[in-house]
Each structure stands twice: as structure tokens, then as C-alpha cells.
Amino acid sequence: MITEATRRTLEAKCKALCDDCALECAYFAQVLGPRRHYLAGHGEMKPGKPCQILLSAHLALFWHGSSGKEAEADVRNRLNGTVRRIERDLANRDAGLPVPGRHHHA
Amino acid sequence: MSATRTATWQSKRLARVRRWETQRTYDSFIDENGIHQLLMRGRCPDSKAVDDIIQKARQNATTGALLDPQDVAVLANVEDPQLWHAIFETADWIKQKVYGNRIVLFAPLYVSSLCVNNCAYCGFRSGNPEVRKGALTMDELREELLSLVKVGHKRLIMVYGEHPSTYEYMCRTVESAYRVKHGHGEIRRANVNAAPLFVDEYKAVRSVGIGTYQIFQETYHRPTYEALHPKGTLKGEFEWRLFALHRAQEAGIDDVALGILVGLYDWRFELLGLLFHAKSLEQAFGVGPHTISYPRLEPAVNTPLASDSPHRVTDDDFRKIVAIIRLMCPYTGSILTARERPDLRREVIRQGGVSQMDAGSRIAVGGYARMERDHIPDRQQFLLADTRSLDEFIRDLCLEGYLPSFCTAGYREGRTGANFMPLAKHATVKNFCIANGVLTFQEYLTDYASDATRRVGREVTIPRYLDWIDANVPSLAPKVRANLAKMEQESHRDLHF
Numbered sequence: 001m002i003t004e005a006t007r008r009t010l011e012a013k014c015k016a017l018c019d020d021c022a023l024e025c026a027y028f029a030q031v032l033g034p035r036r037h038y039l040a041g042h043g044e045m046k047p048g049k050p051c052q053i054l055l056s057a058h059l060a061l062f063w064h065g066s067s068g069k070e071a072e073a074d075v076r077n078r079l080n081g082t083v084r085r086i087e088r089d090l091a092n093r094d095a096g097l098p099v100p101g102r103h104h105h106a
Numbered sequence: 107m108s109a110t111r112t113a114t115w116q117s118k119r120l121a122r123v124r125r126w127e128t129q130r131t132y133d134s135f136i137d138e139n140g141i142h143q144l145l146m147r148g149r150c151p152d153s154k155a156v157d158d159i160i161q162k163a164r165q166n167a168t169t170g171a172l173l174d175p176q177d178v179a180v181l182a183n184v185e186d187p188q189l190w191h192a193i194f195e196t197a198d199w200i201k202q203k204v205y206g207n208r209i210v211l212f213a214p215l216y217v218s219s220l221c222v223n224n225c226a227y228c229g230f231r232s233g234n235p236e237v238r239k240g241a242l243t244m245d246e247l248r249e250e251l252l253s254l255v256k257v258g259h260k261r262l263i264m265v266y267g268e269h270p271s272t273y274e275y276m277c278r279t280v281e282s283a284y285r286v287k288h289g290h291g292e293i294r295r296a297n298v299n300a301a302p303l304f305v306d307e308y309k310a311v312r313s314v315g316i317g318t319y320q321i322f323q324e325t326y327h328r329p330t331y332e333a334l335h336p337k338g339t340l341k342g343e344f345e346w347r348l349f350a351l352h353r354a355q356e357a358g359i360d361d362v363a364l365g366i367l368v369g370l371y372d373w374r375f376e377l378l379g380l381l382f383h384a385k386s387l388e389q390a391f392g393v394g395p396h397t398i399s400y401p402r403l404e405p406a407v408n409t410p411l412a413s414d415s416p417h418r419v420t421d422d423d424f425r426k427i428v429a430i431i432r433l434m435c436p437y438t439g440s441i442l443t444a445r446e447r448p449d450l451r452r453e454v455i456r457q458g459g460v461s462q463m464d465a466g467s468r469i470a471v472g473g474y475a476r477m478e479r480d481h482i483p484d485r486q487q488f489l490l491a492d493t494r495s496l497d498e499f500i501r502d503l504c505l506e507g508y509l510p511s512f513c514t515a516g517y518r519e520g521r522t523g524a525n526f527m528p529l530a531k532h533a534t535v536k537n538f539c540i541a542n543g544v545l546t547f548q549e550y551l552t553d554y555a556s557d558a559t560r561r562v563g564r565e566v567t568i569p570r571y572l573d574w575i576d577a578n579v580p581s582l583a584p585k586v587r588a589n590l591a592k593m594e595q596e597s598h599r600d601l602h603f
Contacts, residue, residue, distance in 0.1 A: 029520035033315020038525035
């Protein structure tokens with residue numbers, strides 16, 4: 001769950017990654033158990049396994065088009081500031097989860 | 107929980123549900139008179155009009171557009187067998203075009219049959235003393251999961267009745283499903299079929315990483331709905347259920363699944379209900395249904411309506427329903443369950459463009475661990491007609507030329523919701539489906555298959571679909587072969603794209 005403003009930021013980040021690093025596509029996903037829940041991205045998905053890095057405990061970035069440690073390091077460097085902002089947004093939007101064991105709305 | 111506390115919970119929740127209904131901001135997408143008029147106008151269609159709709163449906167397979175309601179009304183009124191032949195052929199063509207010739211396999215896991223509702227057609231209804239109900243303890247759940255994992259299942263639909271602890275229990279049990287490991291076996295995708303929730307509750311369920319949230323409207327015809335779901339029960343609230351998946355989307359659950367219980371009302375009306383539901387979700391959230399299910403009303407213990415409904419459908423009509431769903435919503439997964447007989451399932455897979463099926467299913471709570479082969483009607487919601495084991499079912503699929511698939515890659519690689527839809531709508535998802543199908547099927551053959559299934563799988567099915575990949579996705583072919591070799595030589599598992 002992200003705001004529209006964050007969505008636009010993420011799309012812009014992904015577009016910049018695609019342009020600067022010659023990627024075919026890039027997208028952010030929220031980590032929810034085994035699920036990588038799509039948040040926003042840019043480019044067209046190609047058949048094949050996307051590269052994936054965990055940017056934080058709750059955020060992953062996927063991309064198609066280049067691989068290797070250098071690409072990973074480059075991507076991480078470019079996203080340092082963004083990650084904290086998205087984490088905050090995710091925490092805010094997911095807030096209000098019911099507390100297990102307490103029927104506070106029932 | 108005592109009966110008094112359960113009743114108090116239900117009454118408080120019902121009050122909250124009704125407040126939500128009063129304050130809802132969504133406009134109803136079901137106009138009963140409008141649907142009836144569409145069906146009237148669609149009567150006695152000429153063959154040219156039907157041919158045009160068939161062509162349109164074929165074009166939609168690569169754009170993801172839905173058919174228009176008037177088109178569906180026309181198809182639902184076709185009587186000419188030759189035209190039906192063309193519709194069935196088209197359903198299969200669309201399925202091949204979008205998903206390829208694979209069938210994704212899953213197991214239903216009945217986690218809890220405790221339910222406060224009293225639906226006239228359901229064996230688990232609260233007023234039916236002849237079916238024993240219960241909820242799995244965490245130990246019992248683990249036993250069930252191990253039984254499933256040991257035969258090769260990777261993908262579940264976890265089924266829950268509506269009860270005070272539902273969403274918290276769902277969270278705990280889904281997390282538990284993902285923790286179970288046995289040898290190379292594990293559950294990789296847990297979808298849920300459960301009652302409608304409030305947005306904050308959906309958020310909790312979302313946080314544990316479910317696959318798809320599935321809620322069947324049962325019937326879109328309000329008078330029928332109200333007659334079958336008693337007033338004063340939670341399920342008696344039509345709008346609450348109608349917008350259940352809208353609320354799920356609001357909570358960030360972007361893979362949602364529709365369904366009808368075929369046989370409660372006129373199937374032609376229900377098809378249009380499904381279409382309007384899909385359109386409403388697309389319009390509000392840009393993401394349509396991940397799957398559509400169409401379970402048919404089946405006999406259940408001490409449940410006369412299940413056998414006597416005036417709207418029960420014949421096998422012929424059932425075939426038509428499945429095919430029209432494929433034509434009207436080309437991108438959606440289409441789920442055909444083991445309620446149907448094996449012979450009918452064989453026909454409907456092809457005639458209806460089915461993409462997902464269950465096998466070796468048990469639909470009693472605790473059924474997998476307790477039953478090797480037989481079923482126990484007094485613990486089941488209804489009776490199953492296809493009791494083939496998973497291995498037998500898979501072998502039959504292979505002999506019919508299909509690729510059995512245990513693929514769960516998409517949602518673990520971020521291909522969910524708005525990221526998944528373009529792949530399905532532009533018919534490129536099959537490039538992932540077939541490659542992942544081959545890899546997961548190879549896992550099954552290596553770890554779980556009988557000799558007979560392994561033979562046909564290795565000698566016929568895998569080579570056939572490697573040829574398909576060579577011809578259609580050549581860039582992926584060397585990677586698929588490399589992954590197959592890693593699985594064979596280095597015991598790697600869960601290799602996917």
C-alpha cells in the first residue's frame with residue numbers, strides 16, 4: 001500500500017534506472033511473506049527470471065536486462081534515499097492492522 | 107467459544123456490516139431489470155451476429171478487453187449446435203493463446219467448517235446438525251499440510267467458514283502453511299477462500315503473503331440471494347458481499363477471485379453478473395479478476411435444496427457456461443473443480459478453456475490426514491465426483507496432451523495485480539507459464555510420481571513442451587534446459603522464472 005505520490009516517485013526511479021543502466025524493465029515490490037507484491041515500475045517485462053535485490057526488510061527491486069554484482073551495487077547506490085521514504089509510506093498505509101487476539105471492531 | 111459469545115459477536119458484527127452498507131461509496135453494478143432485458147434482446151441470435159462476437163473474442167485475447175454485456179447475452183442464447191462447436195473451439199483457442207496448454211494444479215484445504223451462516227444449499231450451514239463441523243488445531247493443520255506436501259502439492263486454496271476468529275485464524279494458518287517443509291516439499295502459494303472482511307482485517311491477511319483472495323457471490327440475483335441466505339445472518343447482506351473484493355483491493359490485496367454457485371439461479375443471468383463484477387473491479391482499480399470459479403451445486407448431507415434446486419444445470423449447459431466465461435474474460439484464470447465427474451472434466455478442459463484444476467482433493471476438515479481414498483460425507487460441505495488421486499489425474503492430463511503445472515512463480519517474482527494483468531491481457535504470460543510448468547512438472551516427476559506417470563511425463567510431456575519453448579521462446583530454452591540439468595544432477599529445486 002503506497003500513496004499516489006510515492007507510486008509516481010517509484011515509477012520515475014524505475015524509469016531513470018532503465019534509462020541510465022540500459023534495463024528493459026524495473027519494478028518495486030513489497031515483501032509479504034513469500035509474496036513479492038508489486039508496487040510500481042517501468043518498462044516491459046521479458047520472459048526470464050528477473051534479477052532481485054532486497055533493499056530493506058519490506059522492499060525488493062526487480063529488473064530485467066543486466067545482472068551481476070556491479071549492477072546490484074549501482075542500483076543500491078541510486079536508491080538509498082528512496083528506500084527510507086517508501087518504508088515510511090508502507091508503514092503508514094499498512095497501519096491500523098487489527099491486533100491479533102483482540103476483536104476491537106467486532 | 108460458547109454459543110452465546112458467538113451470537114453476540116455475530117450481532118455486533120452484523121451491526122457494523124450494516125453501517126458499512128449504509129455508508130458505502132460504490133454504486134451497485136447489478137441492475138436486475140437491465141440484465142433481464144439484455145437476455146431478452148439476445149434471444150434467437152442470427153449466426154452472423156454470433157460469428158462476429160466469436161471473432162471479437164479472439165481479438166480480445168491479445169488486448170485483454172472484456173466482451174460487452176450484450177455480446178454475452180447473445181452467446182448465452184445460442185442454440186445452434188454448429189455455433190456452439192465454434193464457441194467451444196474458440197474457448198480452447200483463447201486459453202492456448204493466453205496461457206498455453208498447461209493446467210495449474212492445486213489442492214483445496216478445508217481449514218475450518220465452523221460457520222455462523224445458514225445458507226440453504228450448504229452442508230456446513232449452522233442449522234445442519236448432520237454434518238460435523240470443526241476447525242483444525244495447529245497440529246492437525248500441520249498433519250494436513252504434510253499429507254499434501256508429501257504427494258507433491260505446492261499450491262493451496264485454504265477454505266474457511268465465517269466465525270469469530272476468522273481473520274486472525276487465517277493469518278496464523280497461512281503462516282503455518284508456508285513454514286511446513288518435508289524433504290523437497292513445501293507449500294509455495296496459499297490462496298484463501300473465506301468470508302468478506304473489513305479493510306483493516308484484509309490488511310492483516312494481506313500481510314502474511316496470501317496468493318489470491320477468493321469470494322464467491324454465489325448468485326447475483328438479489329431475490330434468490332435473499333431467499334437462500336437468511337436475513338439476520340452475516341451472509342444475508344447482499345451488498346456487503348457484492349463489494350467484498352472492492353474492499354480487499356482497497357486494502358491492497360490485488361489478486362482477487364470471483365465465483366458463482368452454478369444452479370442457484372438462471373445461469374445466463376449469473377454470467378452477466380460475473381461480467382459486471384469484473385468490469386466494476388477493472389473500472390475502480392484497473393485490475394480485473396485473477397480467476398473465476400463456477401462450482402456446480404452438488405448434493406450434500408441433509409441439504410435438500412442442493413438436489414432439488416429448480417435452476418440446476420445440465421452437463422450441456424455447464425459446458426456452455428465455462429466456454430462463455432473464457433470468451434467474455436480472456437485473461438482470467440478459469441477453475442474447474444473435482445465436483446465434476448472425470449469424463450466431464452476431460453471434455454470441459456478443452457471445450458471451456460480451463461486453466462486451473464484441483465486433484466486428489468479432500469473437502470472435509472482433516473480429510474487429507476484421515477482418508478487415504480474414501481470420502482466422509484458427514485464431514486463434507488458437499489460430495490465430490492472426481493476422486494482420482496493426484497498422480498492418476500496428472501497421468502491422465504499427460505495422456506491428453508496437457509502440461510501439468512505446479513507453478514507458483516508469478517507472485518514470488520512481483521508479477522501481481524497491475525503487473526500481472528498486462529502479461530495475461532497481451533497473451534505473453536504463457537511464455538512464463540510453460541517454462542515454469544516444465545520445471546515444476548519435472549520436480550513432481552522426480553520426487554513424487556509413480557513409475558507409470560514418470561514414464562509418460564519424461565518420455566512424452568517434458569520433451570513436447572521443451573519443443574514448444576524452442577519454437578516460441580527460444581531465448582529461454584537454454585535456461586530451461588540448464589535448470590532441468592541442475593535439478594537432475596545437483597538436486598536443485600524451486601528453479602523458476
